Structure formats: structure tokens, C-alpha cells
Amino acid sequence: AAGVIQSPRHLIKxxxxxxxxxxxxxxRHDTVYWYQQGPxxxxxxxxxxxxxxxxxxGSIPDRFSAQQFSDYHSELNMxxxxxxxxxxxxxxxxxxxxxxxxTQYFGPGTRLTVx
Amino acid sequence: DQQVKQNSxxxxxxxxxxxxxxxxxxxxxxxxxxxxxxxxxxxPTFLISISSIKDKNEDGRFTVFLNKSAKHLSLHIxxxxxxxxxxxxxxxxAQGGSEKLVFGKGTKLTVNP
Numbered sequence: 001a002a003g004v005i006q007s008p009r010h011l012i013k014x015x016x017x018x019x020x021x022x023x024x025x026x027x028r029h030d031t032v033y034w035y036q037q038g039p040x041x042x043x044x045x046x047x048x049x050x051x052x053x054x055x056x057x058g059s060i061p062d063r064f065s066a067q068q069f070s071d072y073h074s075e076l077n078m079x080x081x082x083x084x085x086x087x088x089x090x091x092x093x094x095x096x097x098x099x100x101x102x103t104q105y106f107g108p109g110t111r112l113t114v115x
Numbered sequence: 116d117q118q119v120k121q122n123s124x125x126x127x128x129x130x131x132x133x134x135x136x137x138x139x140x141x142x143x144x145x146x147x148x149x150x151x152x153x154x155x156x157x158x159p160t161f162l163i164s165i166s167s168i169k170d171k172n173e174d175g176r177f178t179v180f181l182n183k184s185a186k187h188l189s190l191h192i193x194x195x196x197x198x199x200x201x202x203x204x205x206x207x208x209a210q211g212g213s214e215k216l217v218f219g220k221g222t223k224l225t226v227n228p
Contacts, residue, residue, distance in 0.1 A: 004158070033215060042204065042218035043159070056215050090158050092216075101166065102147045102208035104216055106158035 002026055004107035006091050012113045013081050021076040021110045025093030031055070032074040033104055034066060037088040049074055050096050081114045088112075118142045119207050121219035129227055134192040136222050138205030141186065145207040149216065150179060150190045153202045162203075163190070195226045 005024040013019050025032050031050045035043035045058035049068035060066075063081075068074045078085060088111050092104035120139045128134045138148075146167040151159035165172040165179045165188065172179050178191045192199055205219040 006158075035216075042220045043216075045215040045217070048215060058215060092158075100147075101149075101164050102210075102214055102216070103149060103161055103164055105161060106151075108156075108158045111156075 004091055004093050004105055006089075006107035006110050008110060009108065010111050010113075012115065014115055015081055015083065017081050017114075019078045019081060019112060021078070021089055021091075021112070023074045023076070023091030023093075023107060025072050025074070025091075026105055029093035029095050029105070030072060031094045031096035032068055032072065033092040033094070034060075034074070034076050035090040035092065037090060037109075039087075043090055046076070078112075083114050086112060086114045116141070117220070118145075119205055119217050119219040121203075121205055121222050123222050124220070125223040125225070127225045127227060128195050130197055131194045134190075134195045134199065134224055134226065136190040136192075136203050136205075136224065138188045138190075138219055139186055140188075140207055142207070142209065142217070143186075144209040145217075146210060147208045148179070148181060148188050149206045149208070150177075151204045151206060151218075152199075153204060153221070159204055192224075195224075197226045197228050200224055200226050 033048040034046040037043040046060040048056045052068045066076045088109045092106045094104045149164040150162040153159045181188045202221045206216040208214040
């Protein structure tokens, strides 16, 4: 079965640079979520999109922005990178309101290292 | 404040025995609870979920129990296998649908052969 695809899998950037992470949801999933997981931490919700509109926002820095495109893929744009942005970034997708259980299916993650 | 708590950072069990992973929550608005399994360098994999209107859900070797009055849930794995060794995250959402998940900090399960 098709899964959530994330690219790139690994990314190394310098401080103050920008980064773009991409997420391709499971086919027919209209809801995408972004999470950040620091070392030894639980995944923290950043932002979500339903039908190309932002549906919820968590602890996402103002330096970050995201959007969902017409083909439902999503991109997380990160600017003025800081050392503390080094983390695993997970994208998850779900069928949204068509699945009331709220089950989200996660991609393999992008490991961002800021030097 | 941590709305979903997994107080045991690690658990070690023998192969064939039962593994019991515990999770507590504080937010009464949560109505779906999910367990995810995570291997290093991989994304969380959905295992099993339970609605707040139920007290038990079973899927093969995995059973989740919910005690709503105590705001407590547990995941039972019987029998435990070495391949079950991973980090297990408890997660919760309010009103299902497209709501965000709130995660616990995870419990690292080691199943010894």
C-alpha cells in the first residue's frame, strides 16, 4: 500500500539558511500534518491543512511557513535556520473527517541538521 | 504541561511474556486514543486505537484498555516478540477527524529472546 512520502530524508544546512521539506500524502488523504521531534522528545504538532486550507496551528515559529497544494502535497518552508531547529520533521496524512478515529499515517521523516 | 503522560521511559520483558505499556492523560476533551510504534530512523507506525466510548479494543496480539474515569489507558502485547522492541508512543486527539495528535514521551520496549 502507498505510504506517506517525505523528501529529502536528510538535510544539512548552515545557520540563517533556508530549507524546504516536502510531503506527499497517501492517495485520497486530504489532510496533512507536520510534527517536529527533537532528540529524546515526543513529536510536537506544528501545523495542519485540510483541503488546502490551514486547519490548525501549533507551536510553529514565525520563521516557518507551510502550504498544501492542489495535488494535496505539502511543503514546510523554514527560514533563518537556528541550531535549535535541528530535529526530525514528520509529515502525516489522514482522510480527515471521513475517518472519525483521527488515525494519522506518518512518513519516514526528514532529519534536519543545522550547523 | 504534558497532557499525555507515559511515566515509564523503558520496559524490558522476556520473549513470550506479556508487555504492558501505560499511559495517562489529563484532557477530558480527548475522545480517541492511539498507540504508535517507532523504530529508529523511521516514522511512527499506527498500531491500534480506541474510542472513548469503549473500554477495550483488540487486534491480534495487541489489546488496548481504556479506563476513562481514571484517565488511563494501557497497551498489552501478548505474547511479546523480539521484533516488538521499539519505542511506543501513546497519542490522543479531541473530536477525531482532522484534529492534531498529542503525544506522550514514549516508552522504549525491549523484548529479550
